[in-house]
Amino acid sequence: MTREEVLALDAADSLAFARERFALPDGTIYLDGNSLGALPAGTPGHVARVVEEQWGRDLIASWNRHDWIGLPQRVGARIAGLVGAGEDEVIACDSTSVNLFKLLSAALPLRADSSDLVIEDAGFPTDRYIAAEVAARAGRSLRAVPRADLASAIDERTALVLLTHVDYRGGGIADIAAITAAAHAAGALVLWDLSHSAGAVAVDLARARADMAVGCGYKYLNGGPGAPAWLYVRRELQDALATPIPGWLGHAAPFAFTQDYRPAPGLSRMLCGTPPVLAMAALEHGLMQFEGVPLPALFAKGRALGDLAIWLVEDRCAGHGFILASPRDGASRGSHVAFAHPHAHALCQALIARGVVGDFRAPDILRLGFAPLYLRLVEVWDAVEILGQILDSGEWDQPRFHQRDRVT
Structure with a gap:
């Protein structure tokens, strides 16, 4: 050639x-879009309009007039189409690390009769740091095994499996459907890290019956440095999860300002604080670049x-x-x-x-x-x-x- x-x-x-x-x-x-995506040509103008026309002109009315309050769900729906999920199964919020903590903490109590949180022994270090902390807080054991042996390591002791879909170093792809099926057969749940997957490789979370997933917004999704992350929870599982960070925006009636916490129905319960509107706007525009592709x-x-x-x-x-x-x-x-x-x-x-x-x-x-x-x-x-x-x-x-x- x-x-x-x-x-x-x-x-x-x-x-x-x-x-x-x-x-x-x-x-x-x-050749580093797998770490930080390139700048979409229209993002500076889009963010400038949000700043000047929405924030500058419409001020606080923009929460309703421009649906700032709906950004986590709206951006999540765009991401859902890239990972084979329903629009109500993905929400954009926080960072990948925070979302890992929330989902691991919320999912472990659903498997109270099993002792182990299983992870790969050479995955992305942050995943392991957070898994170790969550396991220690919950009084569970953390079991780290080689990536190639993970499917066979899932057994009756396993409560939850945390695994990266695309290995951050070598790029090897794990079989979401097969590993999820193995976990379900053992009575365990699986949480997938799709940070190096979404927008770059084929993912079908619904077909695989995947339980949960997280991912970032700044790599292949072109959201910019430090862009908001996202999380996925299978629809049938959402109302069973109790977030460990019950913030006001995850409340069933956030503007009622009641002193008792009642989780919102569905995935909105995983929200915590006010969405970072400017960062969300940049991520939303980054995702628009997939239109027609x-x-x-x-x-x-x-x-x-x-x-x-x-x-x-x-x-x-x-x-x-x-x-x-x-x-x-x-x-x-x-x-x-x-x-x-x-x-x-x-x-x-x-x-x-x-x-x-x-x-x-x-x-x-x-x-x-x-x-x-x-x-x-x-x-x-x-x-x-x-x-x-x-x-x-x-x-x-x-x-x-x-x-x-x-x-x-």
């Missing part, structure tokens, strides 16, 4: 129109981008010490690819200096993310060509590229 052939594929891409919806800086190849084609493009990256790195950079740390099969991989290399950090920094933005994960992973809404195949080609030049020239071996920044 030549660069000209890759350009021809881009020209024939039925999703090419979506690229124009984003403001990407000239001279940058952005056929999801099967989008997810297929994500797999194609990853497949091309693997082929190019193994061809152009052969002999330079890269080891593929992701599944080779695109159907088993999320929308990022990881390569292990002893100098991964320095190589990542050298790439950034040349305008190719990927990221590094300790101790030795160079991670390249492929946001299919706006990334082109030729950018993957050019990025790997630059990587090859860096390796051939040895330019990565400079002191400045070996310094570990606070944020990498």
Whole structure:
């Protein structure tokens, strides 16, 4: 395959129109949308209108006139379409970490006869921190097992399973339907972390009969840095959950201002404080970028981008010490690819200096993310060509590229 052939594929891409919806800086190849999504071109104007016309002109009337109060449900309904859920099964609120705490704390009492909270032993660290704290507060045991052994580790002791759908390092995809079925057969519930899934890979929570899920808004959903997160609860389970943070907006009658707490029906009981309107507005506009985009084609493009990256790195950079740390099969991989290399950090920094933005994960992973809404195949080609030049020239071996920044 030549660069000209890759350009021809881009020209024939039925999703090419979506690229124009984003403001990407000239001279940058952005392969880190799996950490922070690119800025939708219309978001600055949209947020400015919310600030100037709604907040500035209509002031407090905007809670009703512009339905600020309904933002958690409205934004959640948009996310629901990306993860195979009903519109009343997803709500946008808080951060992923807070939502994990709320759902873990609310779900464990539903399985009082089982002792264990089961997690993967090398998942995203925050998930484990929160699971350990919740288990300790509830007097339950935390059992961490290898990801590959998780399905077989679920037994009659298991009350709840917490698992990441797409592994944040290597990108391997867990089988939501199979693991959920195994948990249900043992009488357990499952909570899925979809932070690296929503908007990038196919997810069908309803078909899998998934119990609960959480995810962030700033990666593939293009909500901006620190965007609100979201949570999902299967409809039949919602009224059984008692939130551990009973805030006023989760009250059945929040504007009655009664001193007794009565949880709202359905998923609104998982709300706590006032929604951050400006951040919600940015996330809502980020989600609008999926309008008119056929999801099967989008997810297929994500797999194609990853497949091309693997082929190019193994061809152009052969002999330079890269080891593929992701599944080779695109159907088993999320929308990022990881390569292990002893100098991964320095190589990542050298790439950034040349305008190719990927990221590094300790101790030795160079991670390249492929946001299919706006990334082109030729950018993957050019990025790997630059990587090859860096390796051939040895330019990565400079002191400045070996310094570990606070944020990498």
